[in-house]
Amino acid sequence: MFRVDEDTRQLYFNPHTFELGLEFELIGTLVGVAIYNSIILDIPFPMVVYKRLKGMRPTLEDLIEAQPTLGRSLKTMLDFDGDIEATFSQVFQVSYEVWGGIQMYDLKPNGGDIPVTRDNVQEYVDLYVDWALSTSVEKQYSAFEKGFLRVCGGEALNIFQPEELELLVCGNPVLDFEALERVTQYDDGFTAESATITRFWSVVHRLDEEEKRLLLKFATGSDRAPINGLASLTFVISKNGPDSDRLPTSHTCFNHLLLPDYSTEEKLEDKLKCAIRQAEGFGLR
Secondary structure, three states, X not given: OEEEOOOOOOEEEOOOOOOOHHHHHHHHHHHHHHHHOOOOOXXXXXXXXXXXXXXXXXXXXXXXXXXXXXXXXXXXXXXXXXXXXXXXXXXXXXXXXXOOEEEEXXXXXXXXXXXXXXXXXXXXXXXXXXXXXXXXXHHHHHHHHHHHHHHHOOHHHHXXXXXXXXXXXXXXXXXXXXXXXHHOEEEOOOOOOOHHHXXXXXXXXXXOHHHHHHHHHHHHOOOOEOXXXXXXXXXXXXXXXXXXXXXXXXEHHHOEEEEOOOOOHHHHHHXXXXXXXXXXXHOOX
């Protein structure tokens, strides 16, 4: 349904998918429901998706973000000071592969007969950007938008900028674990003053940024904070039995970390790092 850009790993609509419009509509509805219920989704859409939901027309800068190789190629042509026609030998036509075959699309009527020159290169780039981000995926995007607006349409959508919509969907990339420590709740025998809890936060605050993201994903299912930051997260740490060699576990649906009562800080650090690094391979509990 979506294609992944090799450079950015971002998702954009696949113009050659076999999926029906209804399935894109359902995904749009899912994204809208997630926003409505303050649920973070790990969907790496480029900013142009949110701009289009706001009725904004895609630009070359959007293409450079979503498909850097293609976008930079067009920018190189646009910025070129020499003879564009002789150097690039382009016409107002796009060629693209569809299931092993080559298809052609005219960016304007009889585009295959119109060379790109210094006088019309801006028009060529504008039409190419519009084709790449809009025309070629119009059926898929329109269905997605229909599903999204069913939940999040109307005046509520108008108050948000595209960047704010992205935060609502994907969460806040800034991770303040000191704020998380202040709001964390404890259960099954742990308190904020418990030795294991003191050791836990000592270890956490020494983690590098990547390890902190792994920990957050291990405990909550997402490596990003809610839009209002980690201070708005309901996070619980429970004692999971006495000291043992078992790894920490989690219930990601409830933002719930289960921690054995490890006897030393070194052991806690070793077990915690092992758990968060292996989570991607073995799945979360």
